[in-house]
Amino acid sequence: MTDFYDVREIRGYTTAIAYDNGEIDEVSTHFLSGAAVRAIIGGSYGFTTVDDPANVKDAISAAITLAKRLDGISPRKKIELKAIPEGKNEVYMIKKNPADISLMHKQEMLKAVEDEMRSRDRRGLLKSTRINYSESYGHNIHYTSDGQRIEYDLYRTGFSCSAVAGEGSSLQAGRRSFFNVGGFEVFDQCDPLALAREAVDEAYELLSAKSAPSGRFDVICDPELAGVFIHEAVGHASEADTVLDGDSCLEGHTGEQIGSELVTVRDDPTLLKYGYYPYDSEGVPSHPTTLIEKGIMKSYLNSRETAAKLGGKPGNARAGGLARPVVRMSNTFIDNGMLSKDEVFEGVNGIYLKGSRGGQVNTGEGVFQFNAVMGYLVKDGQIGEHIRDVSLSGNTLKTLKSIARVGNDLDFHSGRCGKAGQGVPVGDGSPHILIKDAVVGGSS
Amino acid sequence: MINTRKLLDLAMRLGASDAEVYAMAGKIVTVETEHGELGHAEESISIGAGIRVIVDGAEGYSSSNDPTKYEDTVRAAIACARARPRDPALKGLAHPWDKYPEVRGTFDQRVQEIGLDQSVDIADRMIKAAKEEEGVSVTAAKFSSIMTDAVIANTNGINVEDRETVIIGYVDVIIKEKDDVSTAFEYDISRSIELDLESVGHRASKLARNSIGSQPIKEQSCDVLLGPHAFGDLLEATLLSSISAENVQKGRSGLMGKIGQPIATKGLTIIDDGLLEGGLGSSPADDEGVASQQTTIVKDGKLESFLYDLYTAGKEGRKSTGNGIRGSYSTPPKVGPRNIRFEFPRSDVLKETDQGIYVNSIIGAHTANPLSGDFSVECRNAFIVEGGTLAQPIRSLMISGNIFDLLRKIDGMGSDDRPVGTIISPTVRVKNIKATPGA
Numbered sequence A: 001m002t003d004f005y006d007v008r009e010i011r012g013y014t015t016a017i018a019y020d021n022g023e024i025d026e027v028s029t030h031f032l033s034g035a036a037v038r039a040i041i042g043g044s045y046g047f048t049t050v051d052d053p054a055n056v057k058d059a060i061s062a063a064i065t066l067a068k069r070l071d072g073i074s075p076r077k078k079i080e081l082k083a084i085p086e087g088k089n090e091v092y093m094i095k096k097n098p099a100d101i102s103l104m105h106k107q108e109m110l111k112a113v114e115d116e117m118r119s120r121d122r123r124g125l126l127k128s129t130r131i132n133y134s135e136s137y138g139h140n141i142h143y144t145s146d147g148q149r150i151e152y153d154l155y156r157t158g159f160s161c162s163a164v165a166g167e168g169s170s171l172q173a174g175r176r177s178f179f180n181v182g183g184f185e186v187f188d189q190c191d192p193l194a195l196a197r198e199a200v201d202e203a204y205e206l207l208s209a210k211s212a213p214s215g216r217f218d219v220i221c222d223p224e225l226a227g228v229f230i231h232e233a234v235g236h237a238s239e240a241d242t243v244l245d246g247d248s249c250l251e252g253h254t255g256e257q258i259g260s261e262l263v264t265v266r267d268d269p270t271l272l273k274y275g276y277y278p279y280d281s282e283g284v285p286s287h288p289t290t291l292i293e294k295g296i297m298k299s300y301l302n303s304r305e306t307a308a309k310l311g312g313k314p315g316n317a318r319a320g321g322l323a324r325p326v327v328r329m330s331n332t333f334i335d336n337g338m339l340s341k342d343e344v345f346e347g348v349n350g351i352y353l354k355g356s357r358g359g360q361v362n363t364g365e366g367v368f369q370f371n372a373v374m375g376y377l378v379k380d381g382q383i384g385e386h387i388r389d390v391s392l393s394g395n396t397l398k399t400l401k402s403i404a405r406v407g408n409d410l411d412f413h414s415g416r417c418g419k420a421g422q423g424v425p426v427g428d429g430s431p432h433i434l435i436k437d438a439v440v441g442g443s444s
Numbered sequence B: 001m002i003n004t005r006k007l008l009d010l011a012m013r014l015g016a017s018d019a020e021v022y023a024m025a026g027k028i029v030t031v032e033t034e035h036g037e038l039g040h041a042e043e044s045i046s047i048g049a050g051i052r053v054i055v056d057g058a059e060g061y062s063s064s065n066d067p068t069k070y071e072d073t074v075r076a077a078i079a080c081a082r083a084r085p086r087d088p089a090l091k092g093l094a095h096p097w098d099k100y101p102e103v104r105g106t107f108d109q110r111v112q113e114i115g116l117d118q119s120v121d122i123a124d125r126m127i128k129a130a131k132e133e134e135g136v137s138v139t140a141a142k143f144s145s146i147m148t149d150a151v152i153a154n155t156n157g158i159n160v161e162d163r164e165t166v167i168i169g170y171v172d173v174i175i176k177e178k179d180d181v182s183t184a185f186e187y188d189i190s191r192s193i194e195l196d197l198e199s200v201g202h203r204a205s206k207l208a209r210n211s212i213g214s215q216p217i218k219e220q221s222c223d224v225l226l227g228p229h230a231f232g233d234l235l236e237a238t239l240l241s242s243i244s245a246e247n248v249q250k251g252r253s254g255l256m257g258k259i260g261q262p263i264a265t266k267g268l269t270i271i272d273d274g275l276l277e278g279g280l281g282s283s284p285a286d287d288e289g290v291a292s293q294q295t296t297i298v299k300d301g302k303l304e305s306f307l308y309d310l311y312t313a314g315k316e317g318r319k320s321t322g323n324g325i326r327g328s329y330s331t332p333p334k335v336g337p338r339n340i341r342f343e344f345p346r347s348d349v350l351k352e353t354d355q356g357i358y359v360n361s362i363i364g365a366h367t368a369n370p371l372s373g374d375f376s377v378e379c380r381n382a383f384i385v386e387g388g389t390l391a392q393p394i395r396s397l398m399i400s401g402n403i404f405d406l407l408r409k410i411d412g413m414g415s416d417d418r419p420v421g422t423i424i425s426p427t428v429r430v431k432n433i434k435a436t437p438g439a
Helices: A053-073 A103-119 A184-188 A192-208 A223-238 A240-244 A304-310 A341-345 A396-401 B004-013 B067-082 B116-131 B197-210 B228-242 B245-249 B310-315 B403-408
Strands: A004-020 A023-041 A044-050 A126-144 A149-167 A170-181 A215-221 A265-267 A289-293 A331-334 A350-362 A367-379 A382-395 A403-406 A411-417 A424-430 A433-441 B018-034 B037-055 B058-064 B136-154 B159-177 B180-190 B220-226 B269-273 B294-299 B340-343 B355-363 B374-386 B389-394 B397-402 B410-413 B418-420 B423-425 B428-437
Touching: A004 A053, A004 A103, A023 A053, A023 B067, A044 A053, A053 B037, A053 B116, A103 A126, A103 A149, A103 A192, A149 A184, A149 A192, A170 A184, A170 A192, A170 A411, A192 A367, A192 A382, A215 A223, A223 A240, A223 A265, A223 A289, A223 A331, A223 A350, A223 A367, A223 A396, A223 A411, A223 A424, A240 A304, A341 A403, A350 A382, A350 B355, A367 B355, A367 B374, A382 A396, A382 B374, A382 B397, A396 A403, A433 B374, A433 B397, A433 B428, B004 B018, B004 B037, B004 B067, B004 B136, B018 B116, B037 B067, B037 B116, B058 B067, B116 B136, B116 B159, B116 B197, B136 B197, B159 B197, B180 B197, B180 B374, B197 B374, B220 B228, B228 B245, B228 B355, B228 B374, B228 B403, B228 B418, B228 B423, B245 B310, B355 B397, B355 B428, B397 B403, B403 B410
Parallel strands: A023 B058, A044 B037, A215 A350, A331 A424, B220 B355, B340 B423
Antiparallel strands: A004 A023, A004 A126, A023 A044, A126 A149, A149 A170, A215 A433, A265 A289, A265 A331, A350 A367, A367 A382, A382 A433, A403 A433, A411 A424, B018 B037, B018 B136, B037 B058, B136 B159, B159 B180, B220 B428, B269 B294, B269 B340, B355 B374, B374 B389, B374 B397, B397 B428, B410 B428, B418 B423
């Protein structure tokens, strides 16, 4: 048998425009090309990258040499890969190629966002504004030494806007963004001017918000924050490479009731959200996975190697740029429940948390932390005083059991996930949810 | 490497008044575990260039790692500049220095010569050391050696080259006993091959062992000892963005307008040191060709200076502090720190602490609010301090507060400096921090 290897070749570009305090701060274009080669010999991976795909032959022989030598020095059990399933996936076609739209037109759009932020500044508290636009294009080729090959184009486009407002010695920032897979049509999927107003309003609201209390509370999370919660608390521990590393609190729980019956969690790269991909970085056609169904742990996310070891379907190996593929999430979400948003709030005494500044998890111990941008005290289901800088910490297995209500207003937000030092685009989603008796850390 | 002269000439022919090429060649060799054993070897080579031009008083930037596209890159940079109006604050690119400062210990020939066999050997010893402790499994371990060669050339005549090396060893361990699970990580990073990675393995597994049998604590305000990881990560997420002149000028820093005012405890001096021997941020010049220097940010508790690159310095009619930093050739220089170090009376802060909490590291530092400085983070490997020693491990704990407030409450600093990001971070003792029991 010949030595196994697979190759990813990427050619593409990104264009970025930054508008800062009403002036253009940056206009730049970057060309990216390269090839990444992965060879498997026995129990060892050899991995090489080069900038110029024309040199891919050298990269292949270097990868094979690395794998052979490592396998000689440090032999391990042979790596088996699950076969790539038959069939081709449809690839999303862009509607408006961003390259056909002039830099001037893009700038005018950002200027309009900036103008909207300025006109929303009703009390003159706005200290600074920033708007970032980016478009990226990649032509992706994946082929294996046993003759499989796919080739597709992927675009991602979007913008973010942030407003800093200040009063006295206090400064607060509000931020909104919209990014999606696709070309310039992503701006038809959102209302950039409404997002501009929301960013300013958020900065204003935070100025009047008080520091949060700490202790145990019943907490309602909005779709953005609940999406980050499920990404951190469940998603990472469901990644089968982490399970095989012995570093997941979900190991050995498949088939068990680990959460409330209200909780169904899925990962779906075929949804046209920011984490969309038609094929993963091992050339496997993408497909949805149910991680938790009605509280029962169903499945991990898999690469070809982990699927061969643990069972399950491959299709979740992703790579940031030319880096090595690792098991990753795509669009991960808590699926809709039965309740309206009002019903989620009904009679609740606790805290309502909105927006996310990110989170982090220790998958082995199942301990996570994430931070809300904005919060409100809730009394008898009614939203009250503003609070800010509220963190939630929790234990994955305990918290899943404490989800007491799940709304029916599923919504997604775009983000970047930084596992293994590689940033990849992801979508996080959820309806409004109620978590009983959650640990909140605030500084008041 | 790349013919910088040719690209600069092309930019001038296409109408640039000034042009700069930043070319970077890098090689990384990594060995890494797959499910507890070394199973991944990696060699990545990359060469790329970023091109900055000024056309009619406006700046444009483009980059590429495709050797067939460098001339297109120059054209793209020109097109980007032409898409912008004149920027009156832009005062041009760096001018050559008579003599750049000498910086020691940033290149080690022996790192360049590390091959796969030696990498495996070093990583293996770190992993074995970690496994000596009973019950320890290694969940991840990695050893990398990195070599970079960067050239900055511009039409003012600057042509600086800098070769640097870095090695890093990282290990993550877990102990599972009955119903108890504890994890710990440790790493070390250095410019030279003199790095004791066996000790990294030992320290990680000892920390995980000592963290078994943790108990919750009551909500309290107490003296907290922040270990180098915890202190460094917190400052990195908050203080560093506040001392950037860019953020100050754009109204995004909590330290705006506070020059000359007390912002930290008396006796605390904070220096950004671009010349620190062996420092990870040390080099003769910054990433736009300005000579490196030492800048006092806080002197005896009072805010003395922000950090500047050429552009932000030009805006205020002052000199760059040599803090024009790039993450890679694909980004234009932005204000960034070099090596942030502290001057404060050093002592054995643990031994002096009769009662309090020690926090080794934190989860979620990046969620702190960089504008207000407010933070609320989960602690990892935290212990109750009793009579100057680490006693009972603490199960899940959140600490919260405000970083600017914390700087005023520092009352002790250990002598265990180590690089955490760009911060040369010691253990610090902070008075009266709020601790909340976690989940």
